[in-house]
Structure formats: C-alpha cells, structure tokens
Amino acid sequence: VWEMAWPRRPERSGIAGRWVNNFGLTLIGQGLAHALQTVTLLVAAWVAQSGGAGLFEQGRVGWFTALLVTAFCFEFVGYALHVAMHEVPLLWRFHAVHHSDTDLDVFSTYRHHPGEQIFVSLFSVPIVLALAPPASVLLAVQATRMAVNIFSHANIHVTE
Secondary structure (H helix, E strand, C coil), X not given: CHHHHCCCCCCCCCHHHHHHHHHHHHHHHXXXXXXXXXXXXXXXXXXXXXXXXXXXXXXCCCHHHHHHHHHHHHHHHHHHHHHHHHHCHHHHHHHHHHHCCXXXXXXXXXXXXXXXXXXXXXXXXXXXXXXXXXXXXXXXXXXXXXXXXXHHHCCCCCCC
16 A cells, blocks of 8 residues: 555556566465475474574573574575575576566565575574574564565655
C-alpha cells in the first residue's frame, strides 16, 4: 500500500505481469525453500542444544548477547555469500534471477531462485550448529533480516 500511495519512482513496466511472475517465484522460493531453511535451522538449533556442544550452551550467555552474536554471524556470512554470488559465474546464474526484475519494489525482495536459498542454507546450518542459539533468537534474527530486506527493496518515498 505504501508503495502505491507514495512511490519513490514510477513503475517502468506493467505492474500486473511483474507481480504475477514475482508472486510465483515468492511462492516457490519463499514458500518452499525459505520455509525449509527456517525449519532446518530450527532443527539444527535443537540438535546443537540437545548435544550441549554449541557456543551458547557452553558459556550460558544471555538472550540479548546470543541475539547480537547470531545476527552478526548471519550478516557476515550473508554478506560474503552475496559478494560470492556476484563474483562466481555459477552462483551468479542463480542470483541473477533476483537482479532480473525490471523494477525494484517489495516483491523484488523475494524474487530468488530456490537454488539460491538452498545454497545459503548450506552455510547457515553450520552457524547454528556452532552457536546453538535459542529458537526465539533464530526467529528474531530471521524476522529482522526479512523486515530490513523488505524495507531496502521497497519502492517507497521516505523523506522529502
């Protein structure tokens, strides 16, 4: 609604066709791959906590500290993977789906090849196994990252 009421820039192409394509990619990429990634991360956290091997299990750190460290690790690895997806030709083929959108808006946030989500999961699970953050920390980190990504891709006018 914000994009339609106060867009940062006008749409260059038909919104209906783009949204149908992007909605399909969202259902596949986010509905399947992202949901699978979230469940996989929660299972990995449960395994790590059950075994008592994770960093947070050993040190008994507080929730907020676990949140900050987990967020930092996910952002650091996420940035490195994003750079790799731009630099490595095979990875770029997957990531190019995100950049092939003709206009940037909230739907561009979720326009990803499902293979990209699986690739990111391969690097996310070891973080969770090493840290063993509580499930609430994982959900808070994932929700915050999602909100930031939505806001950064949205075609919204923020300031005058």
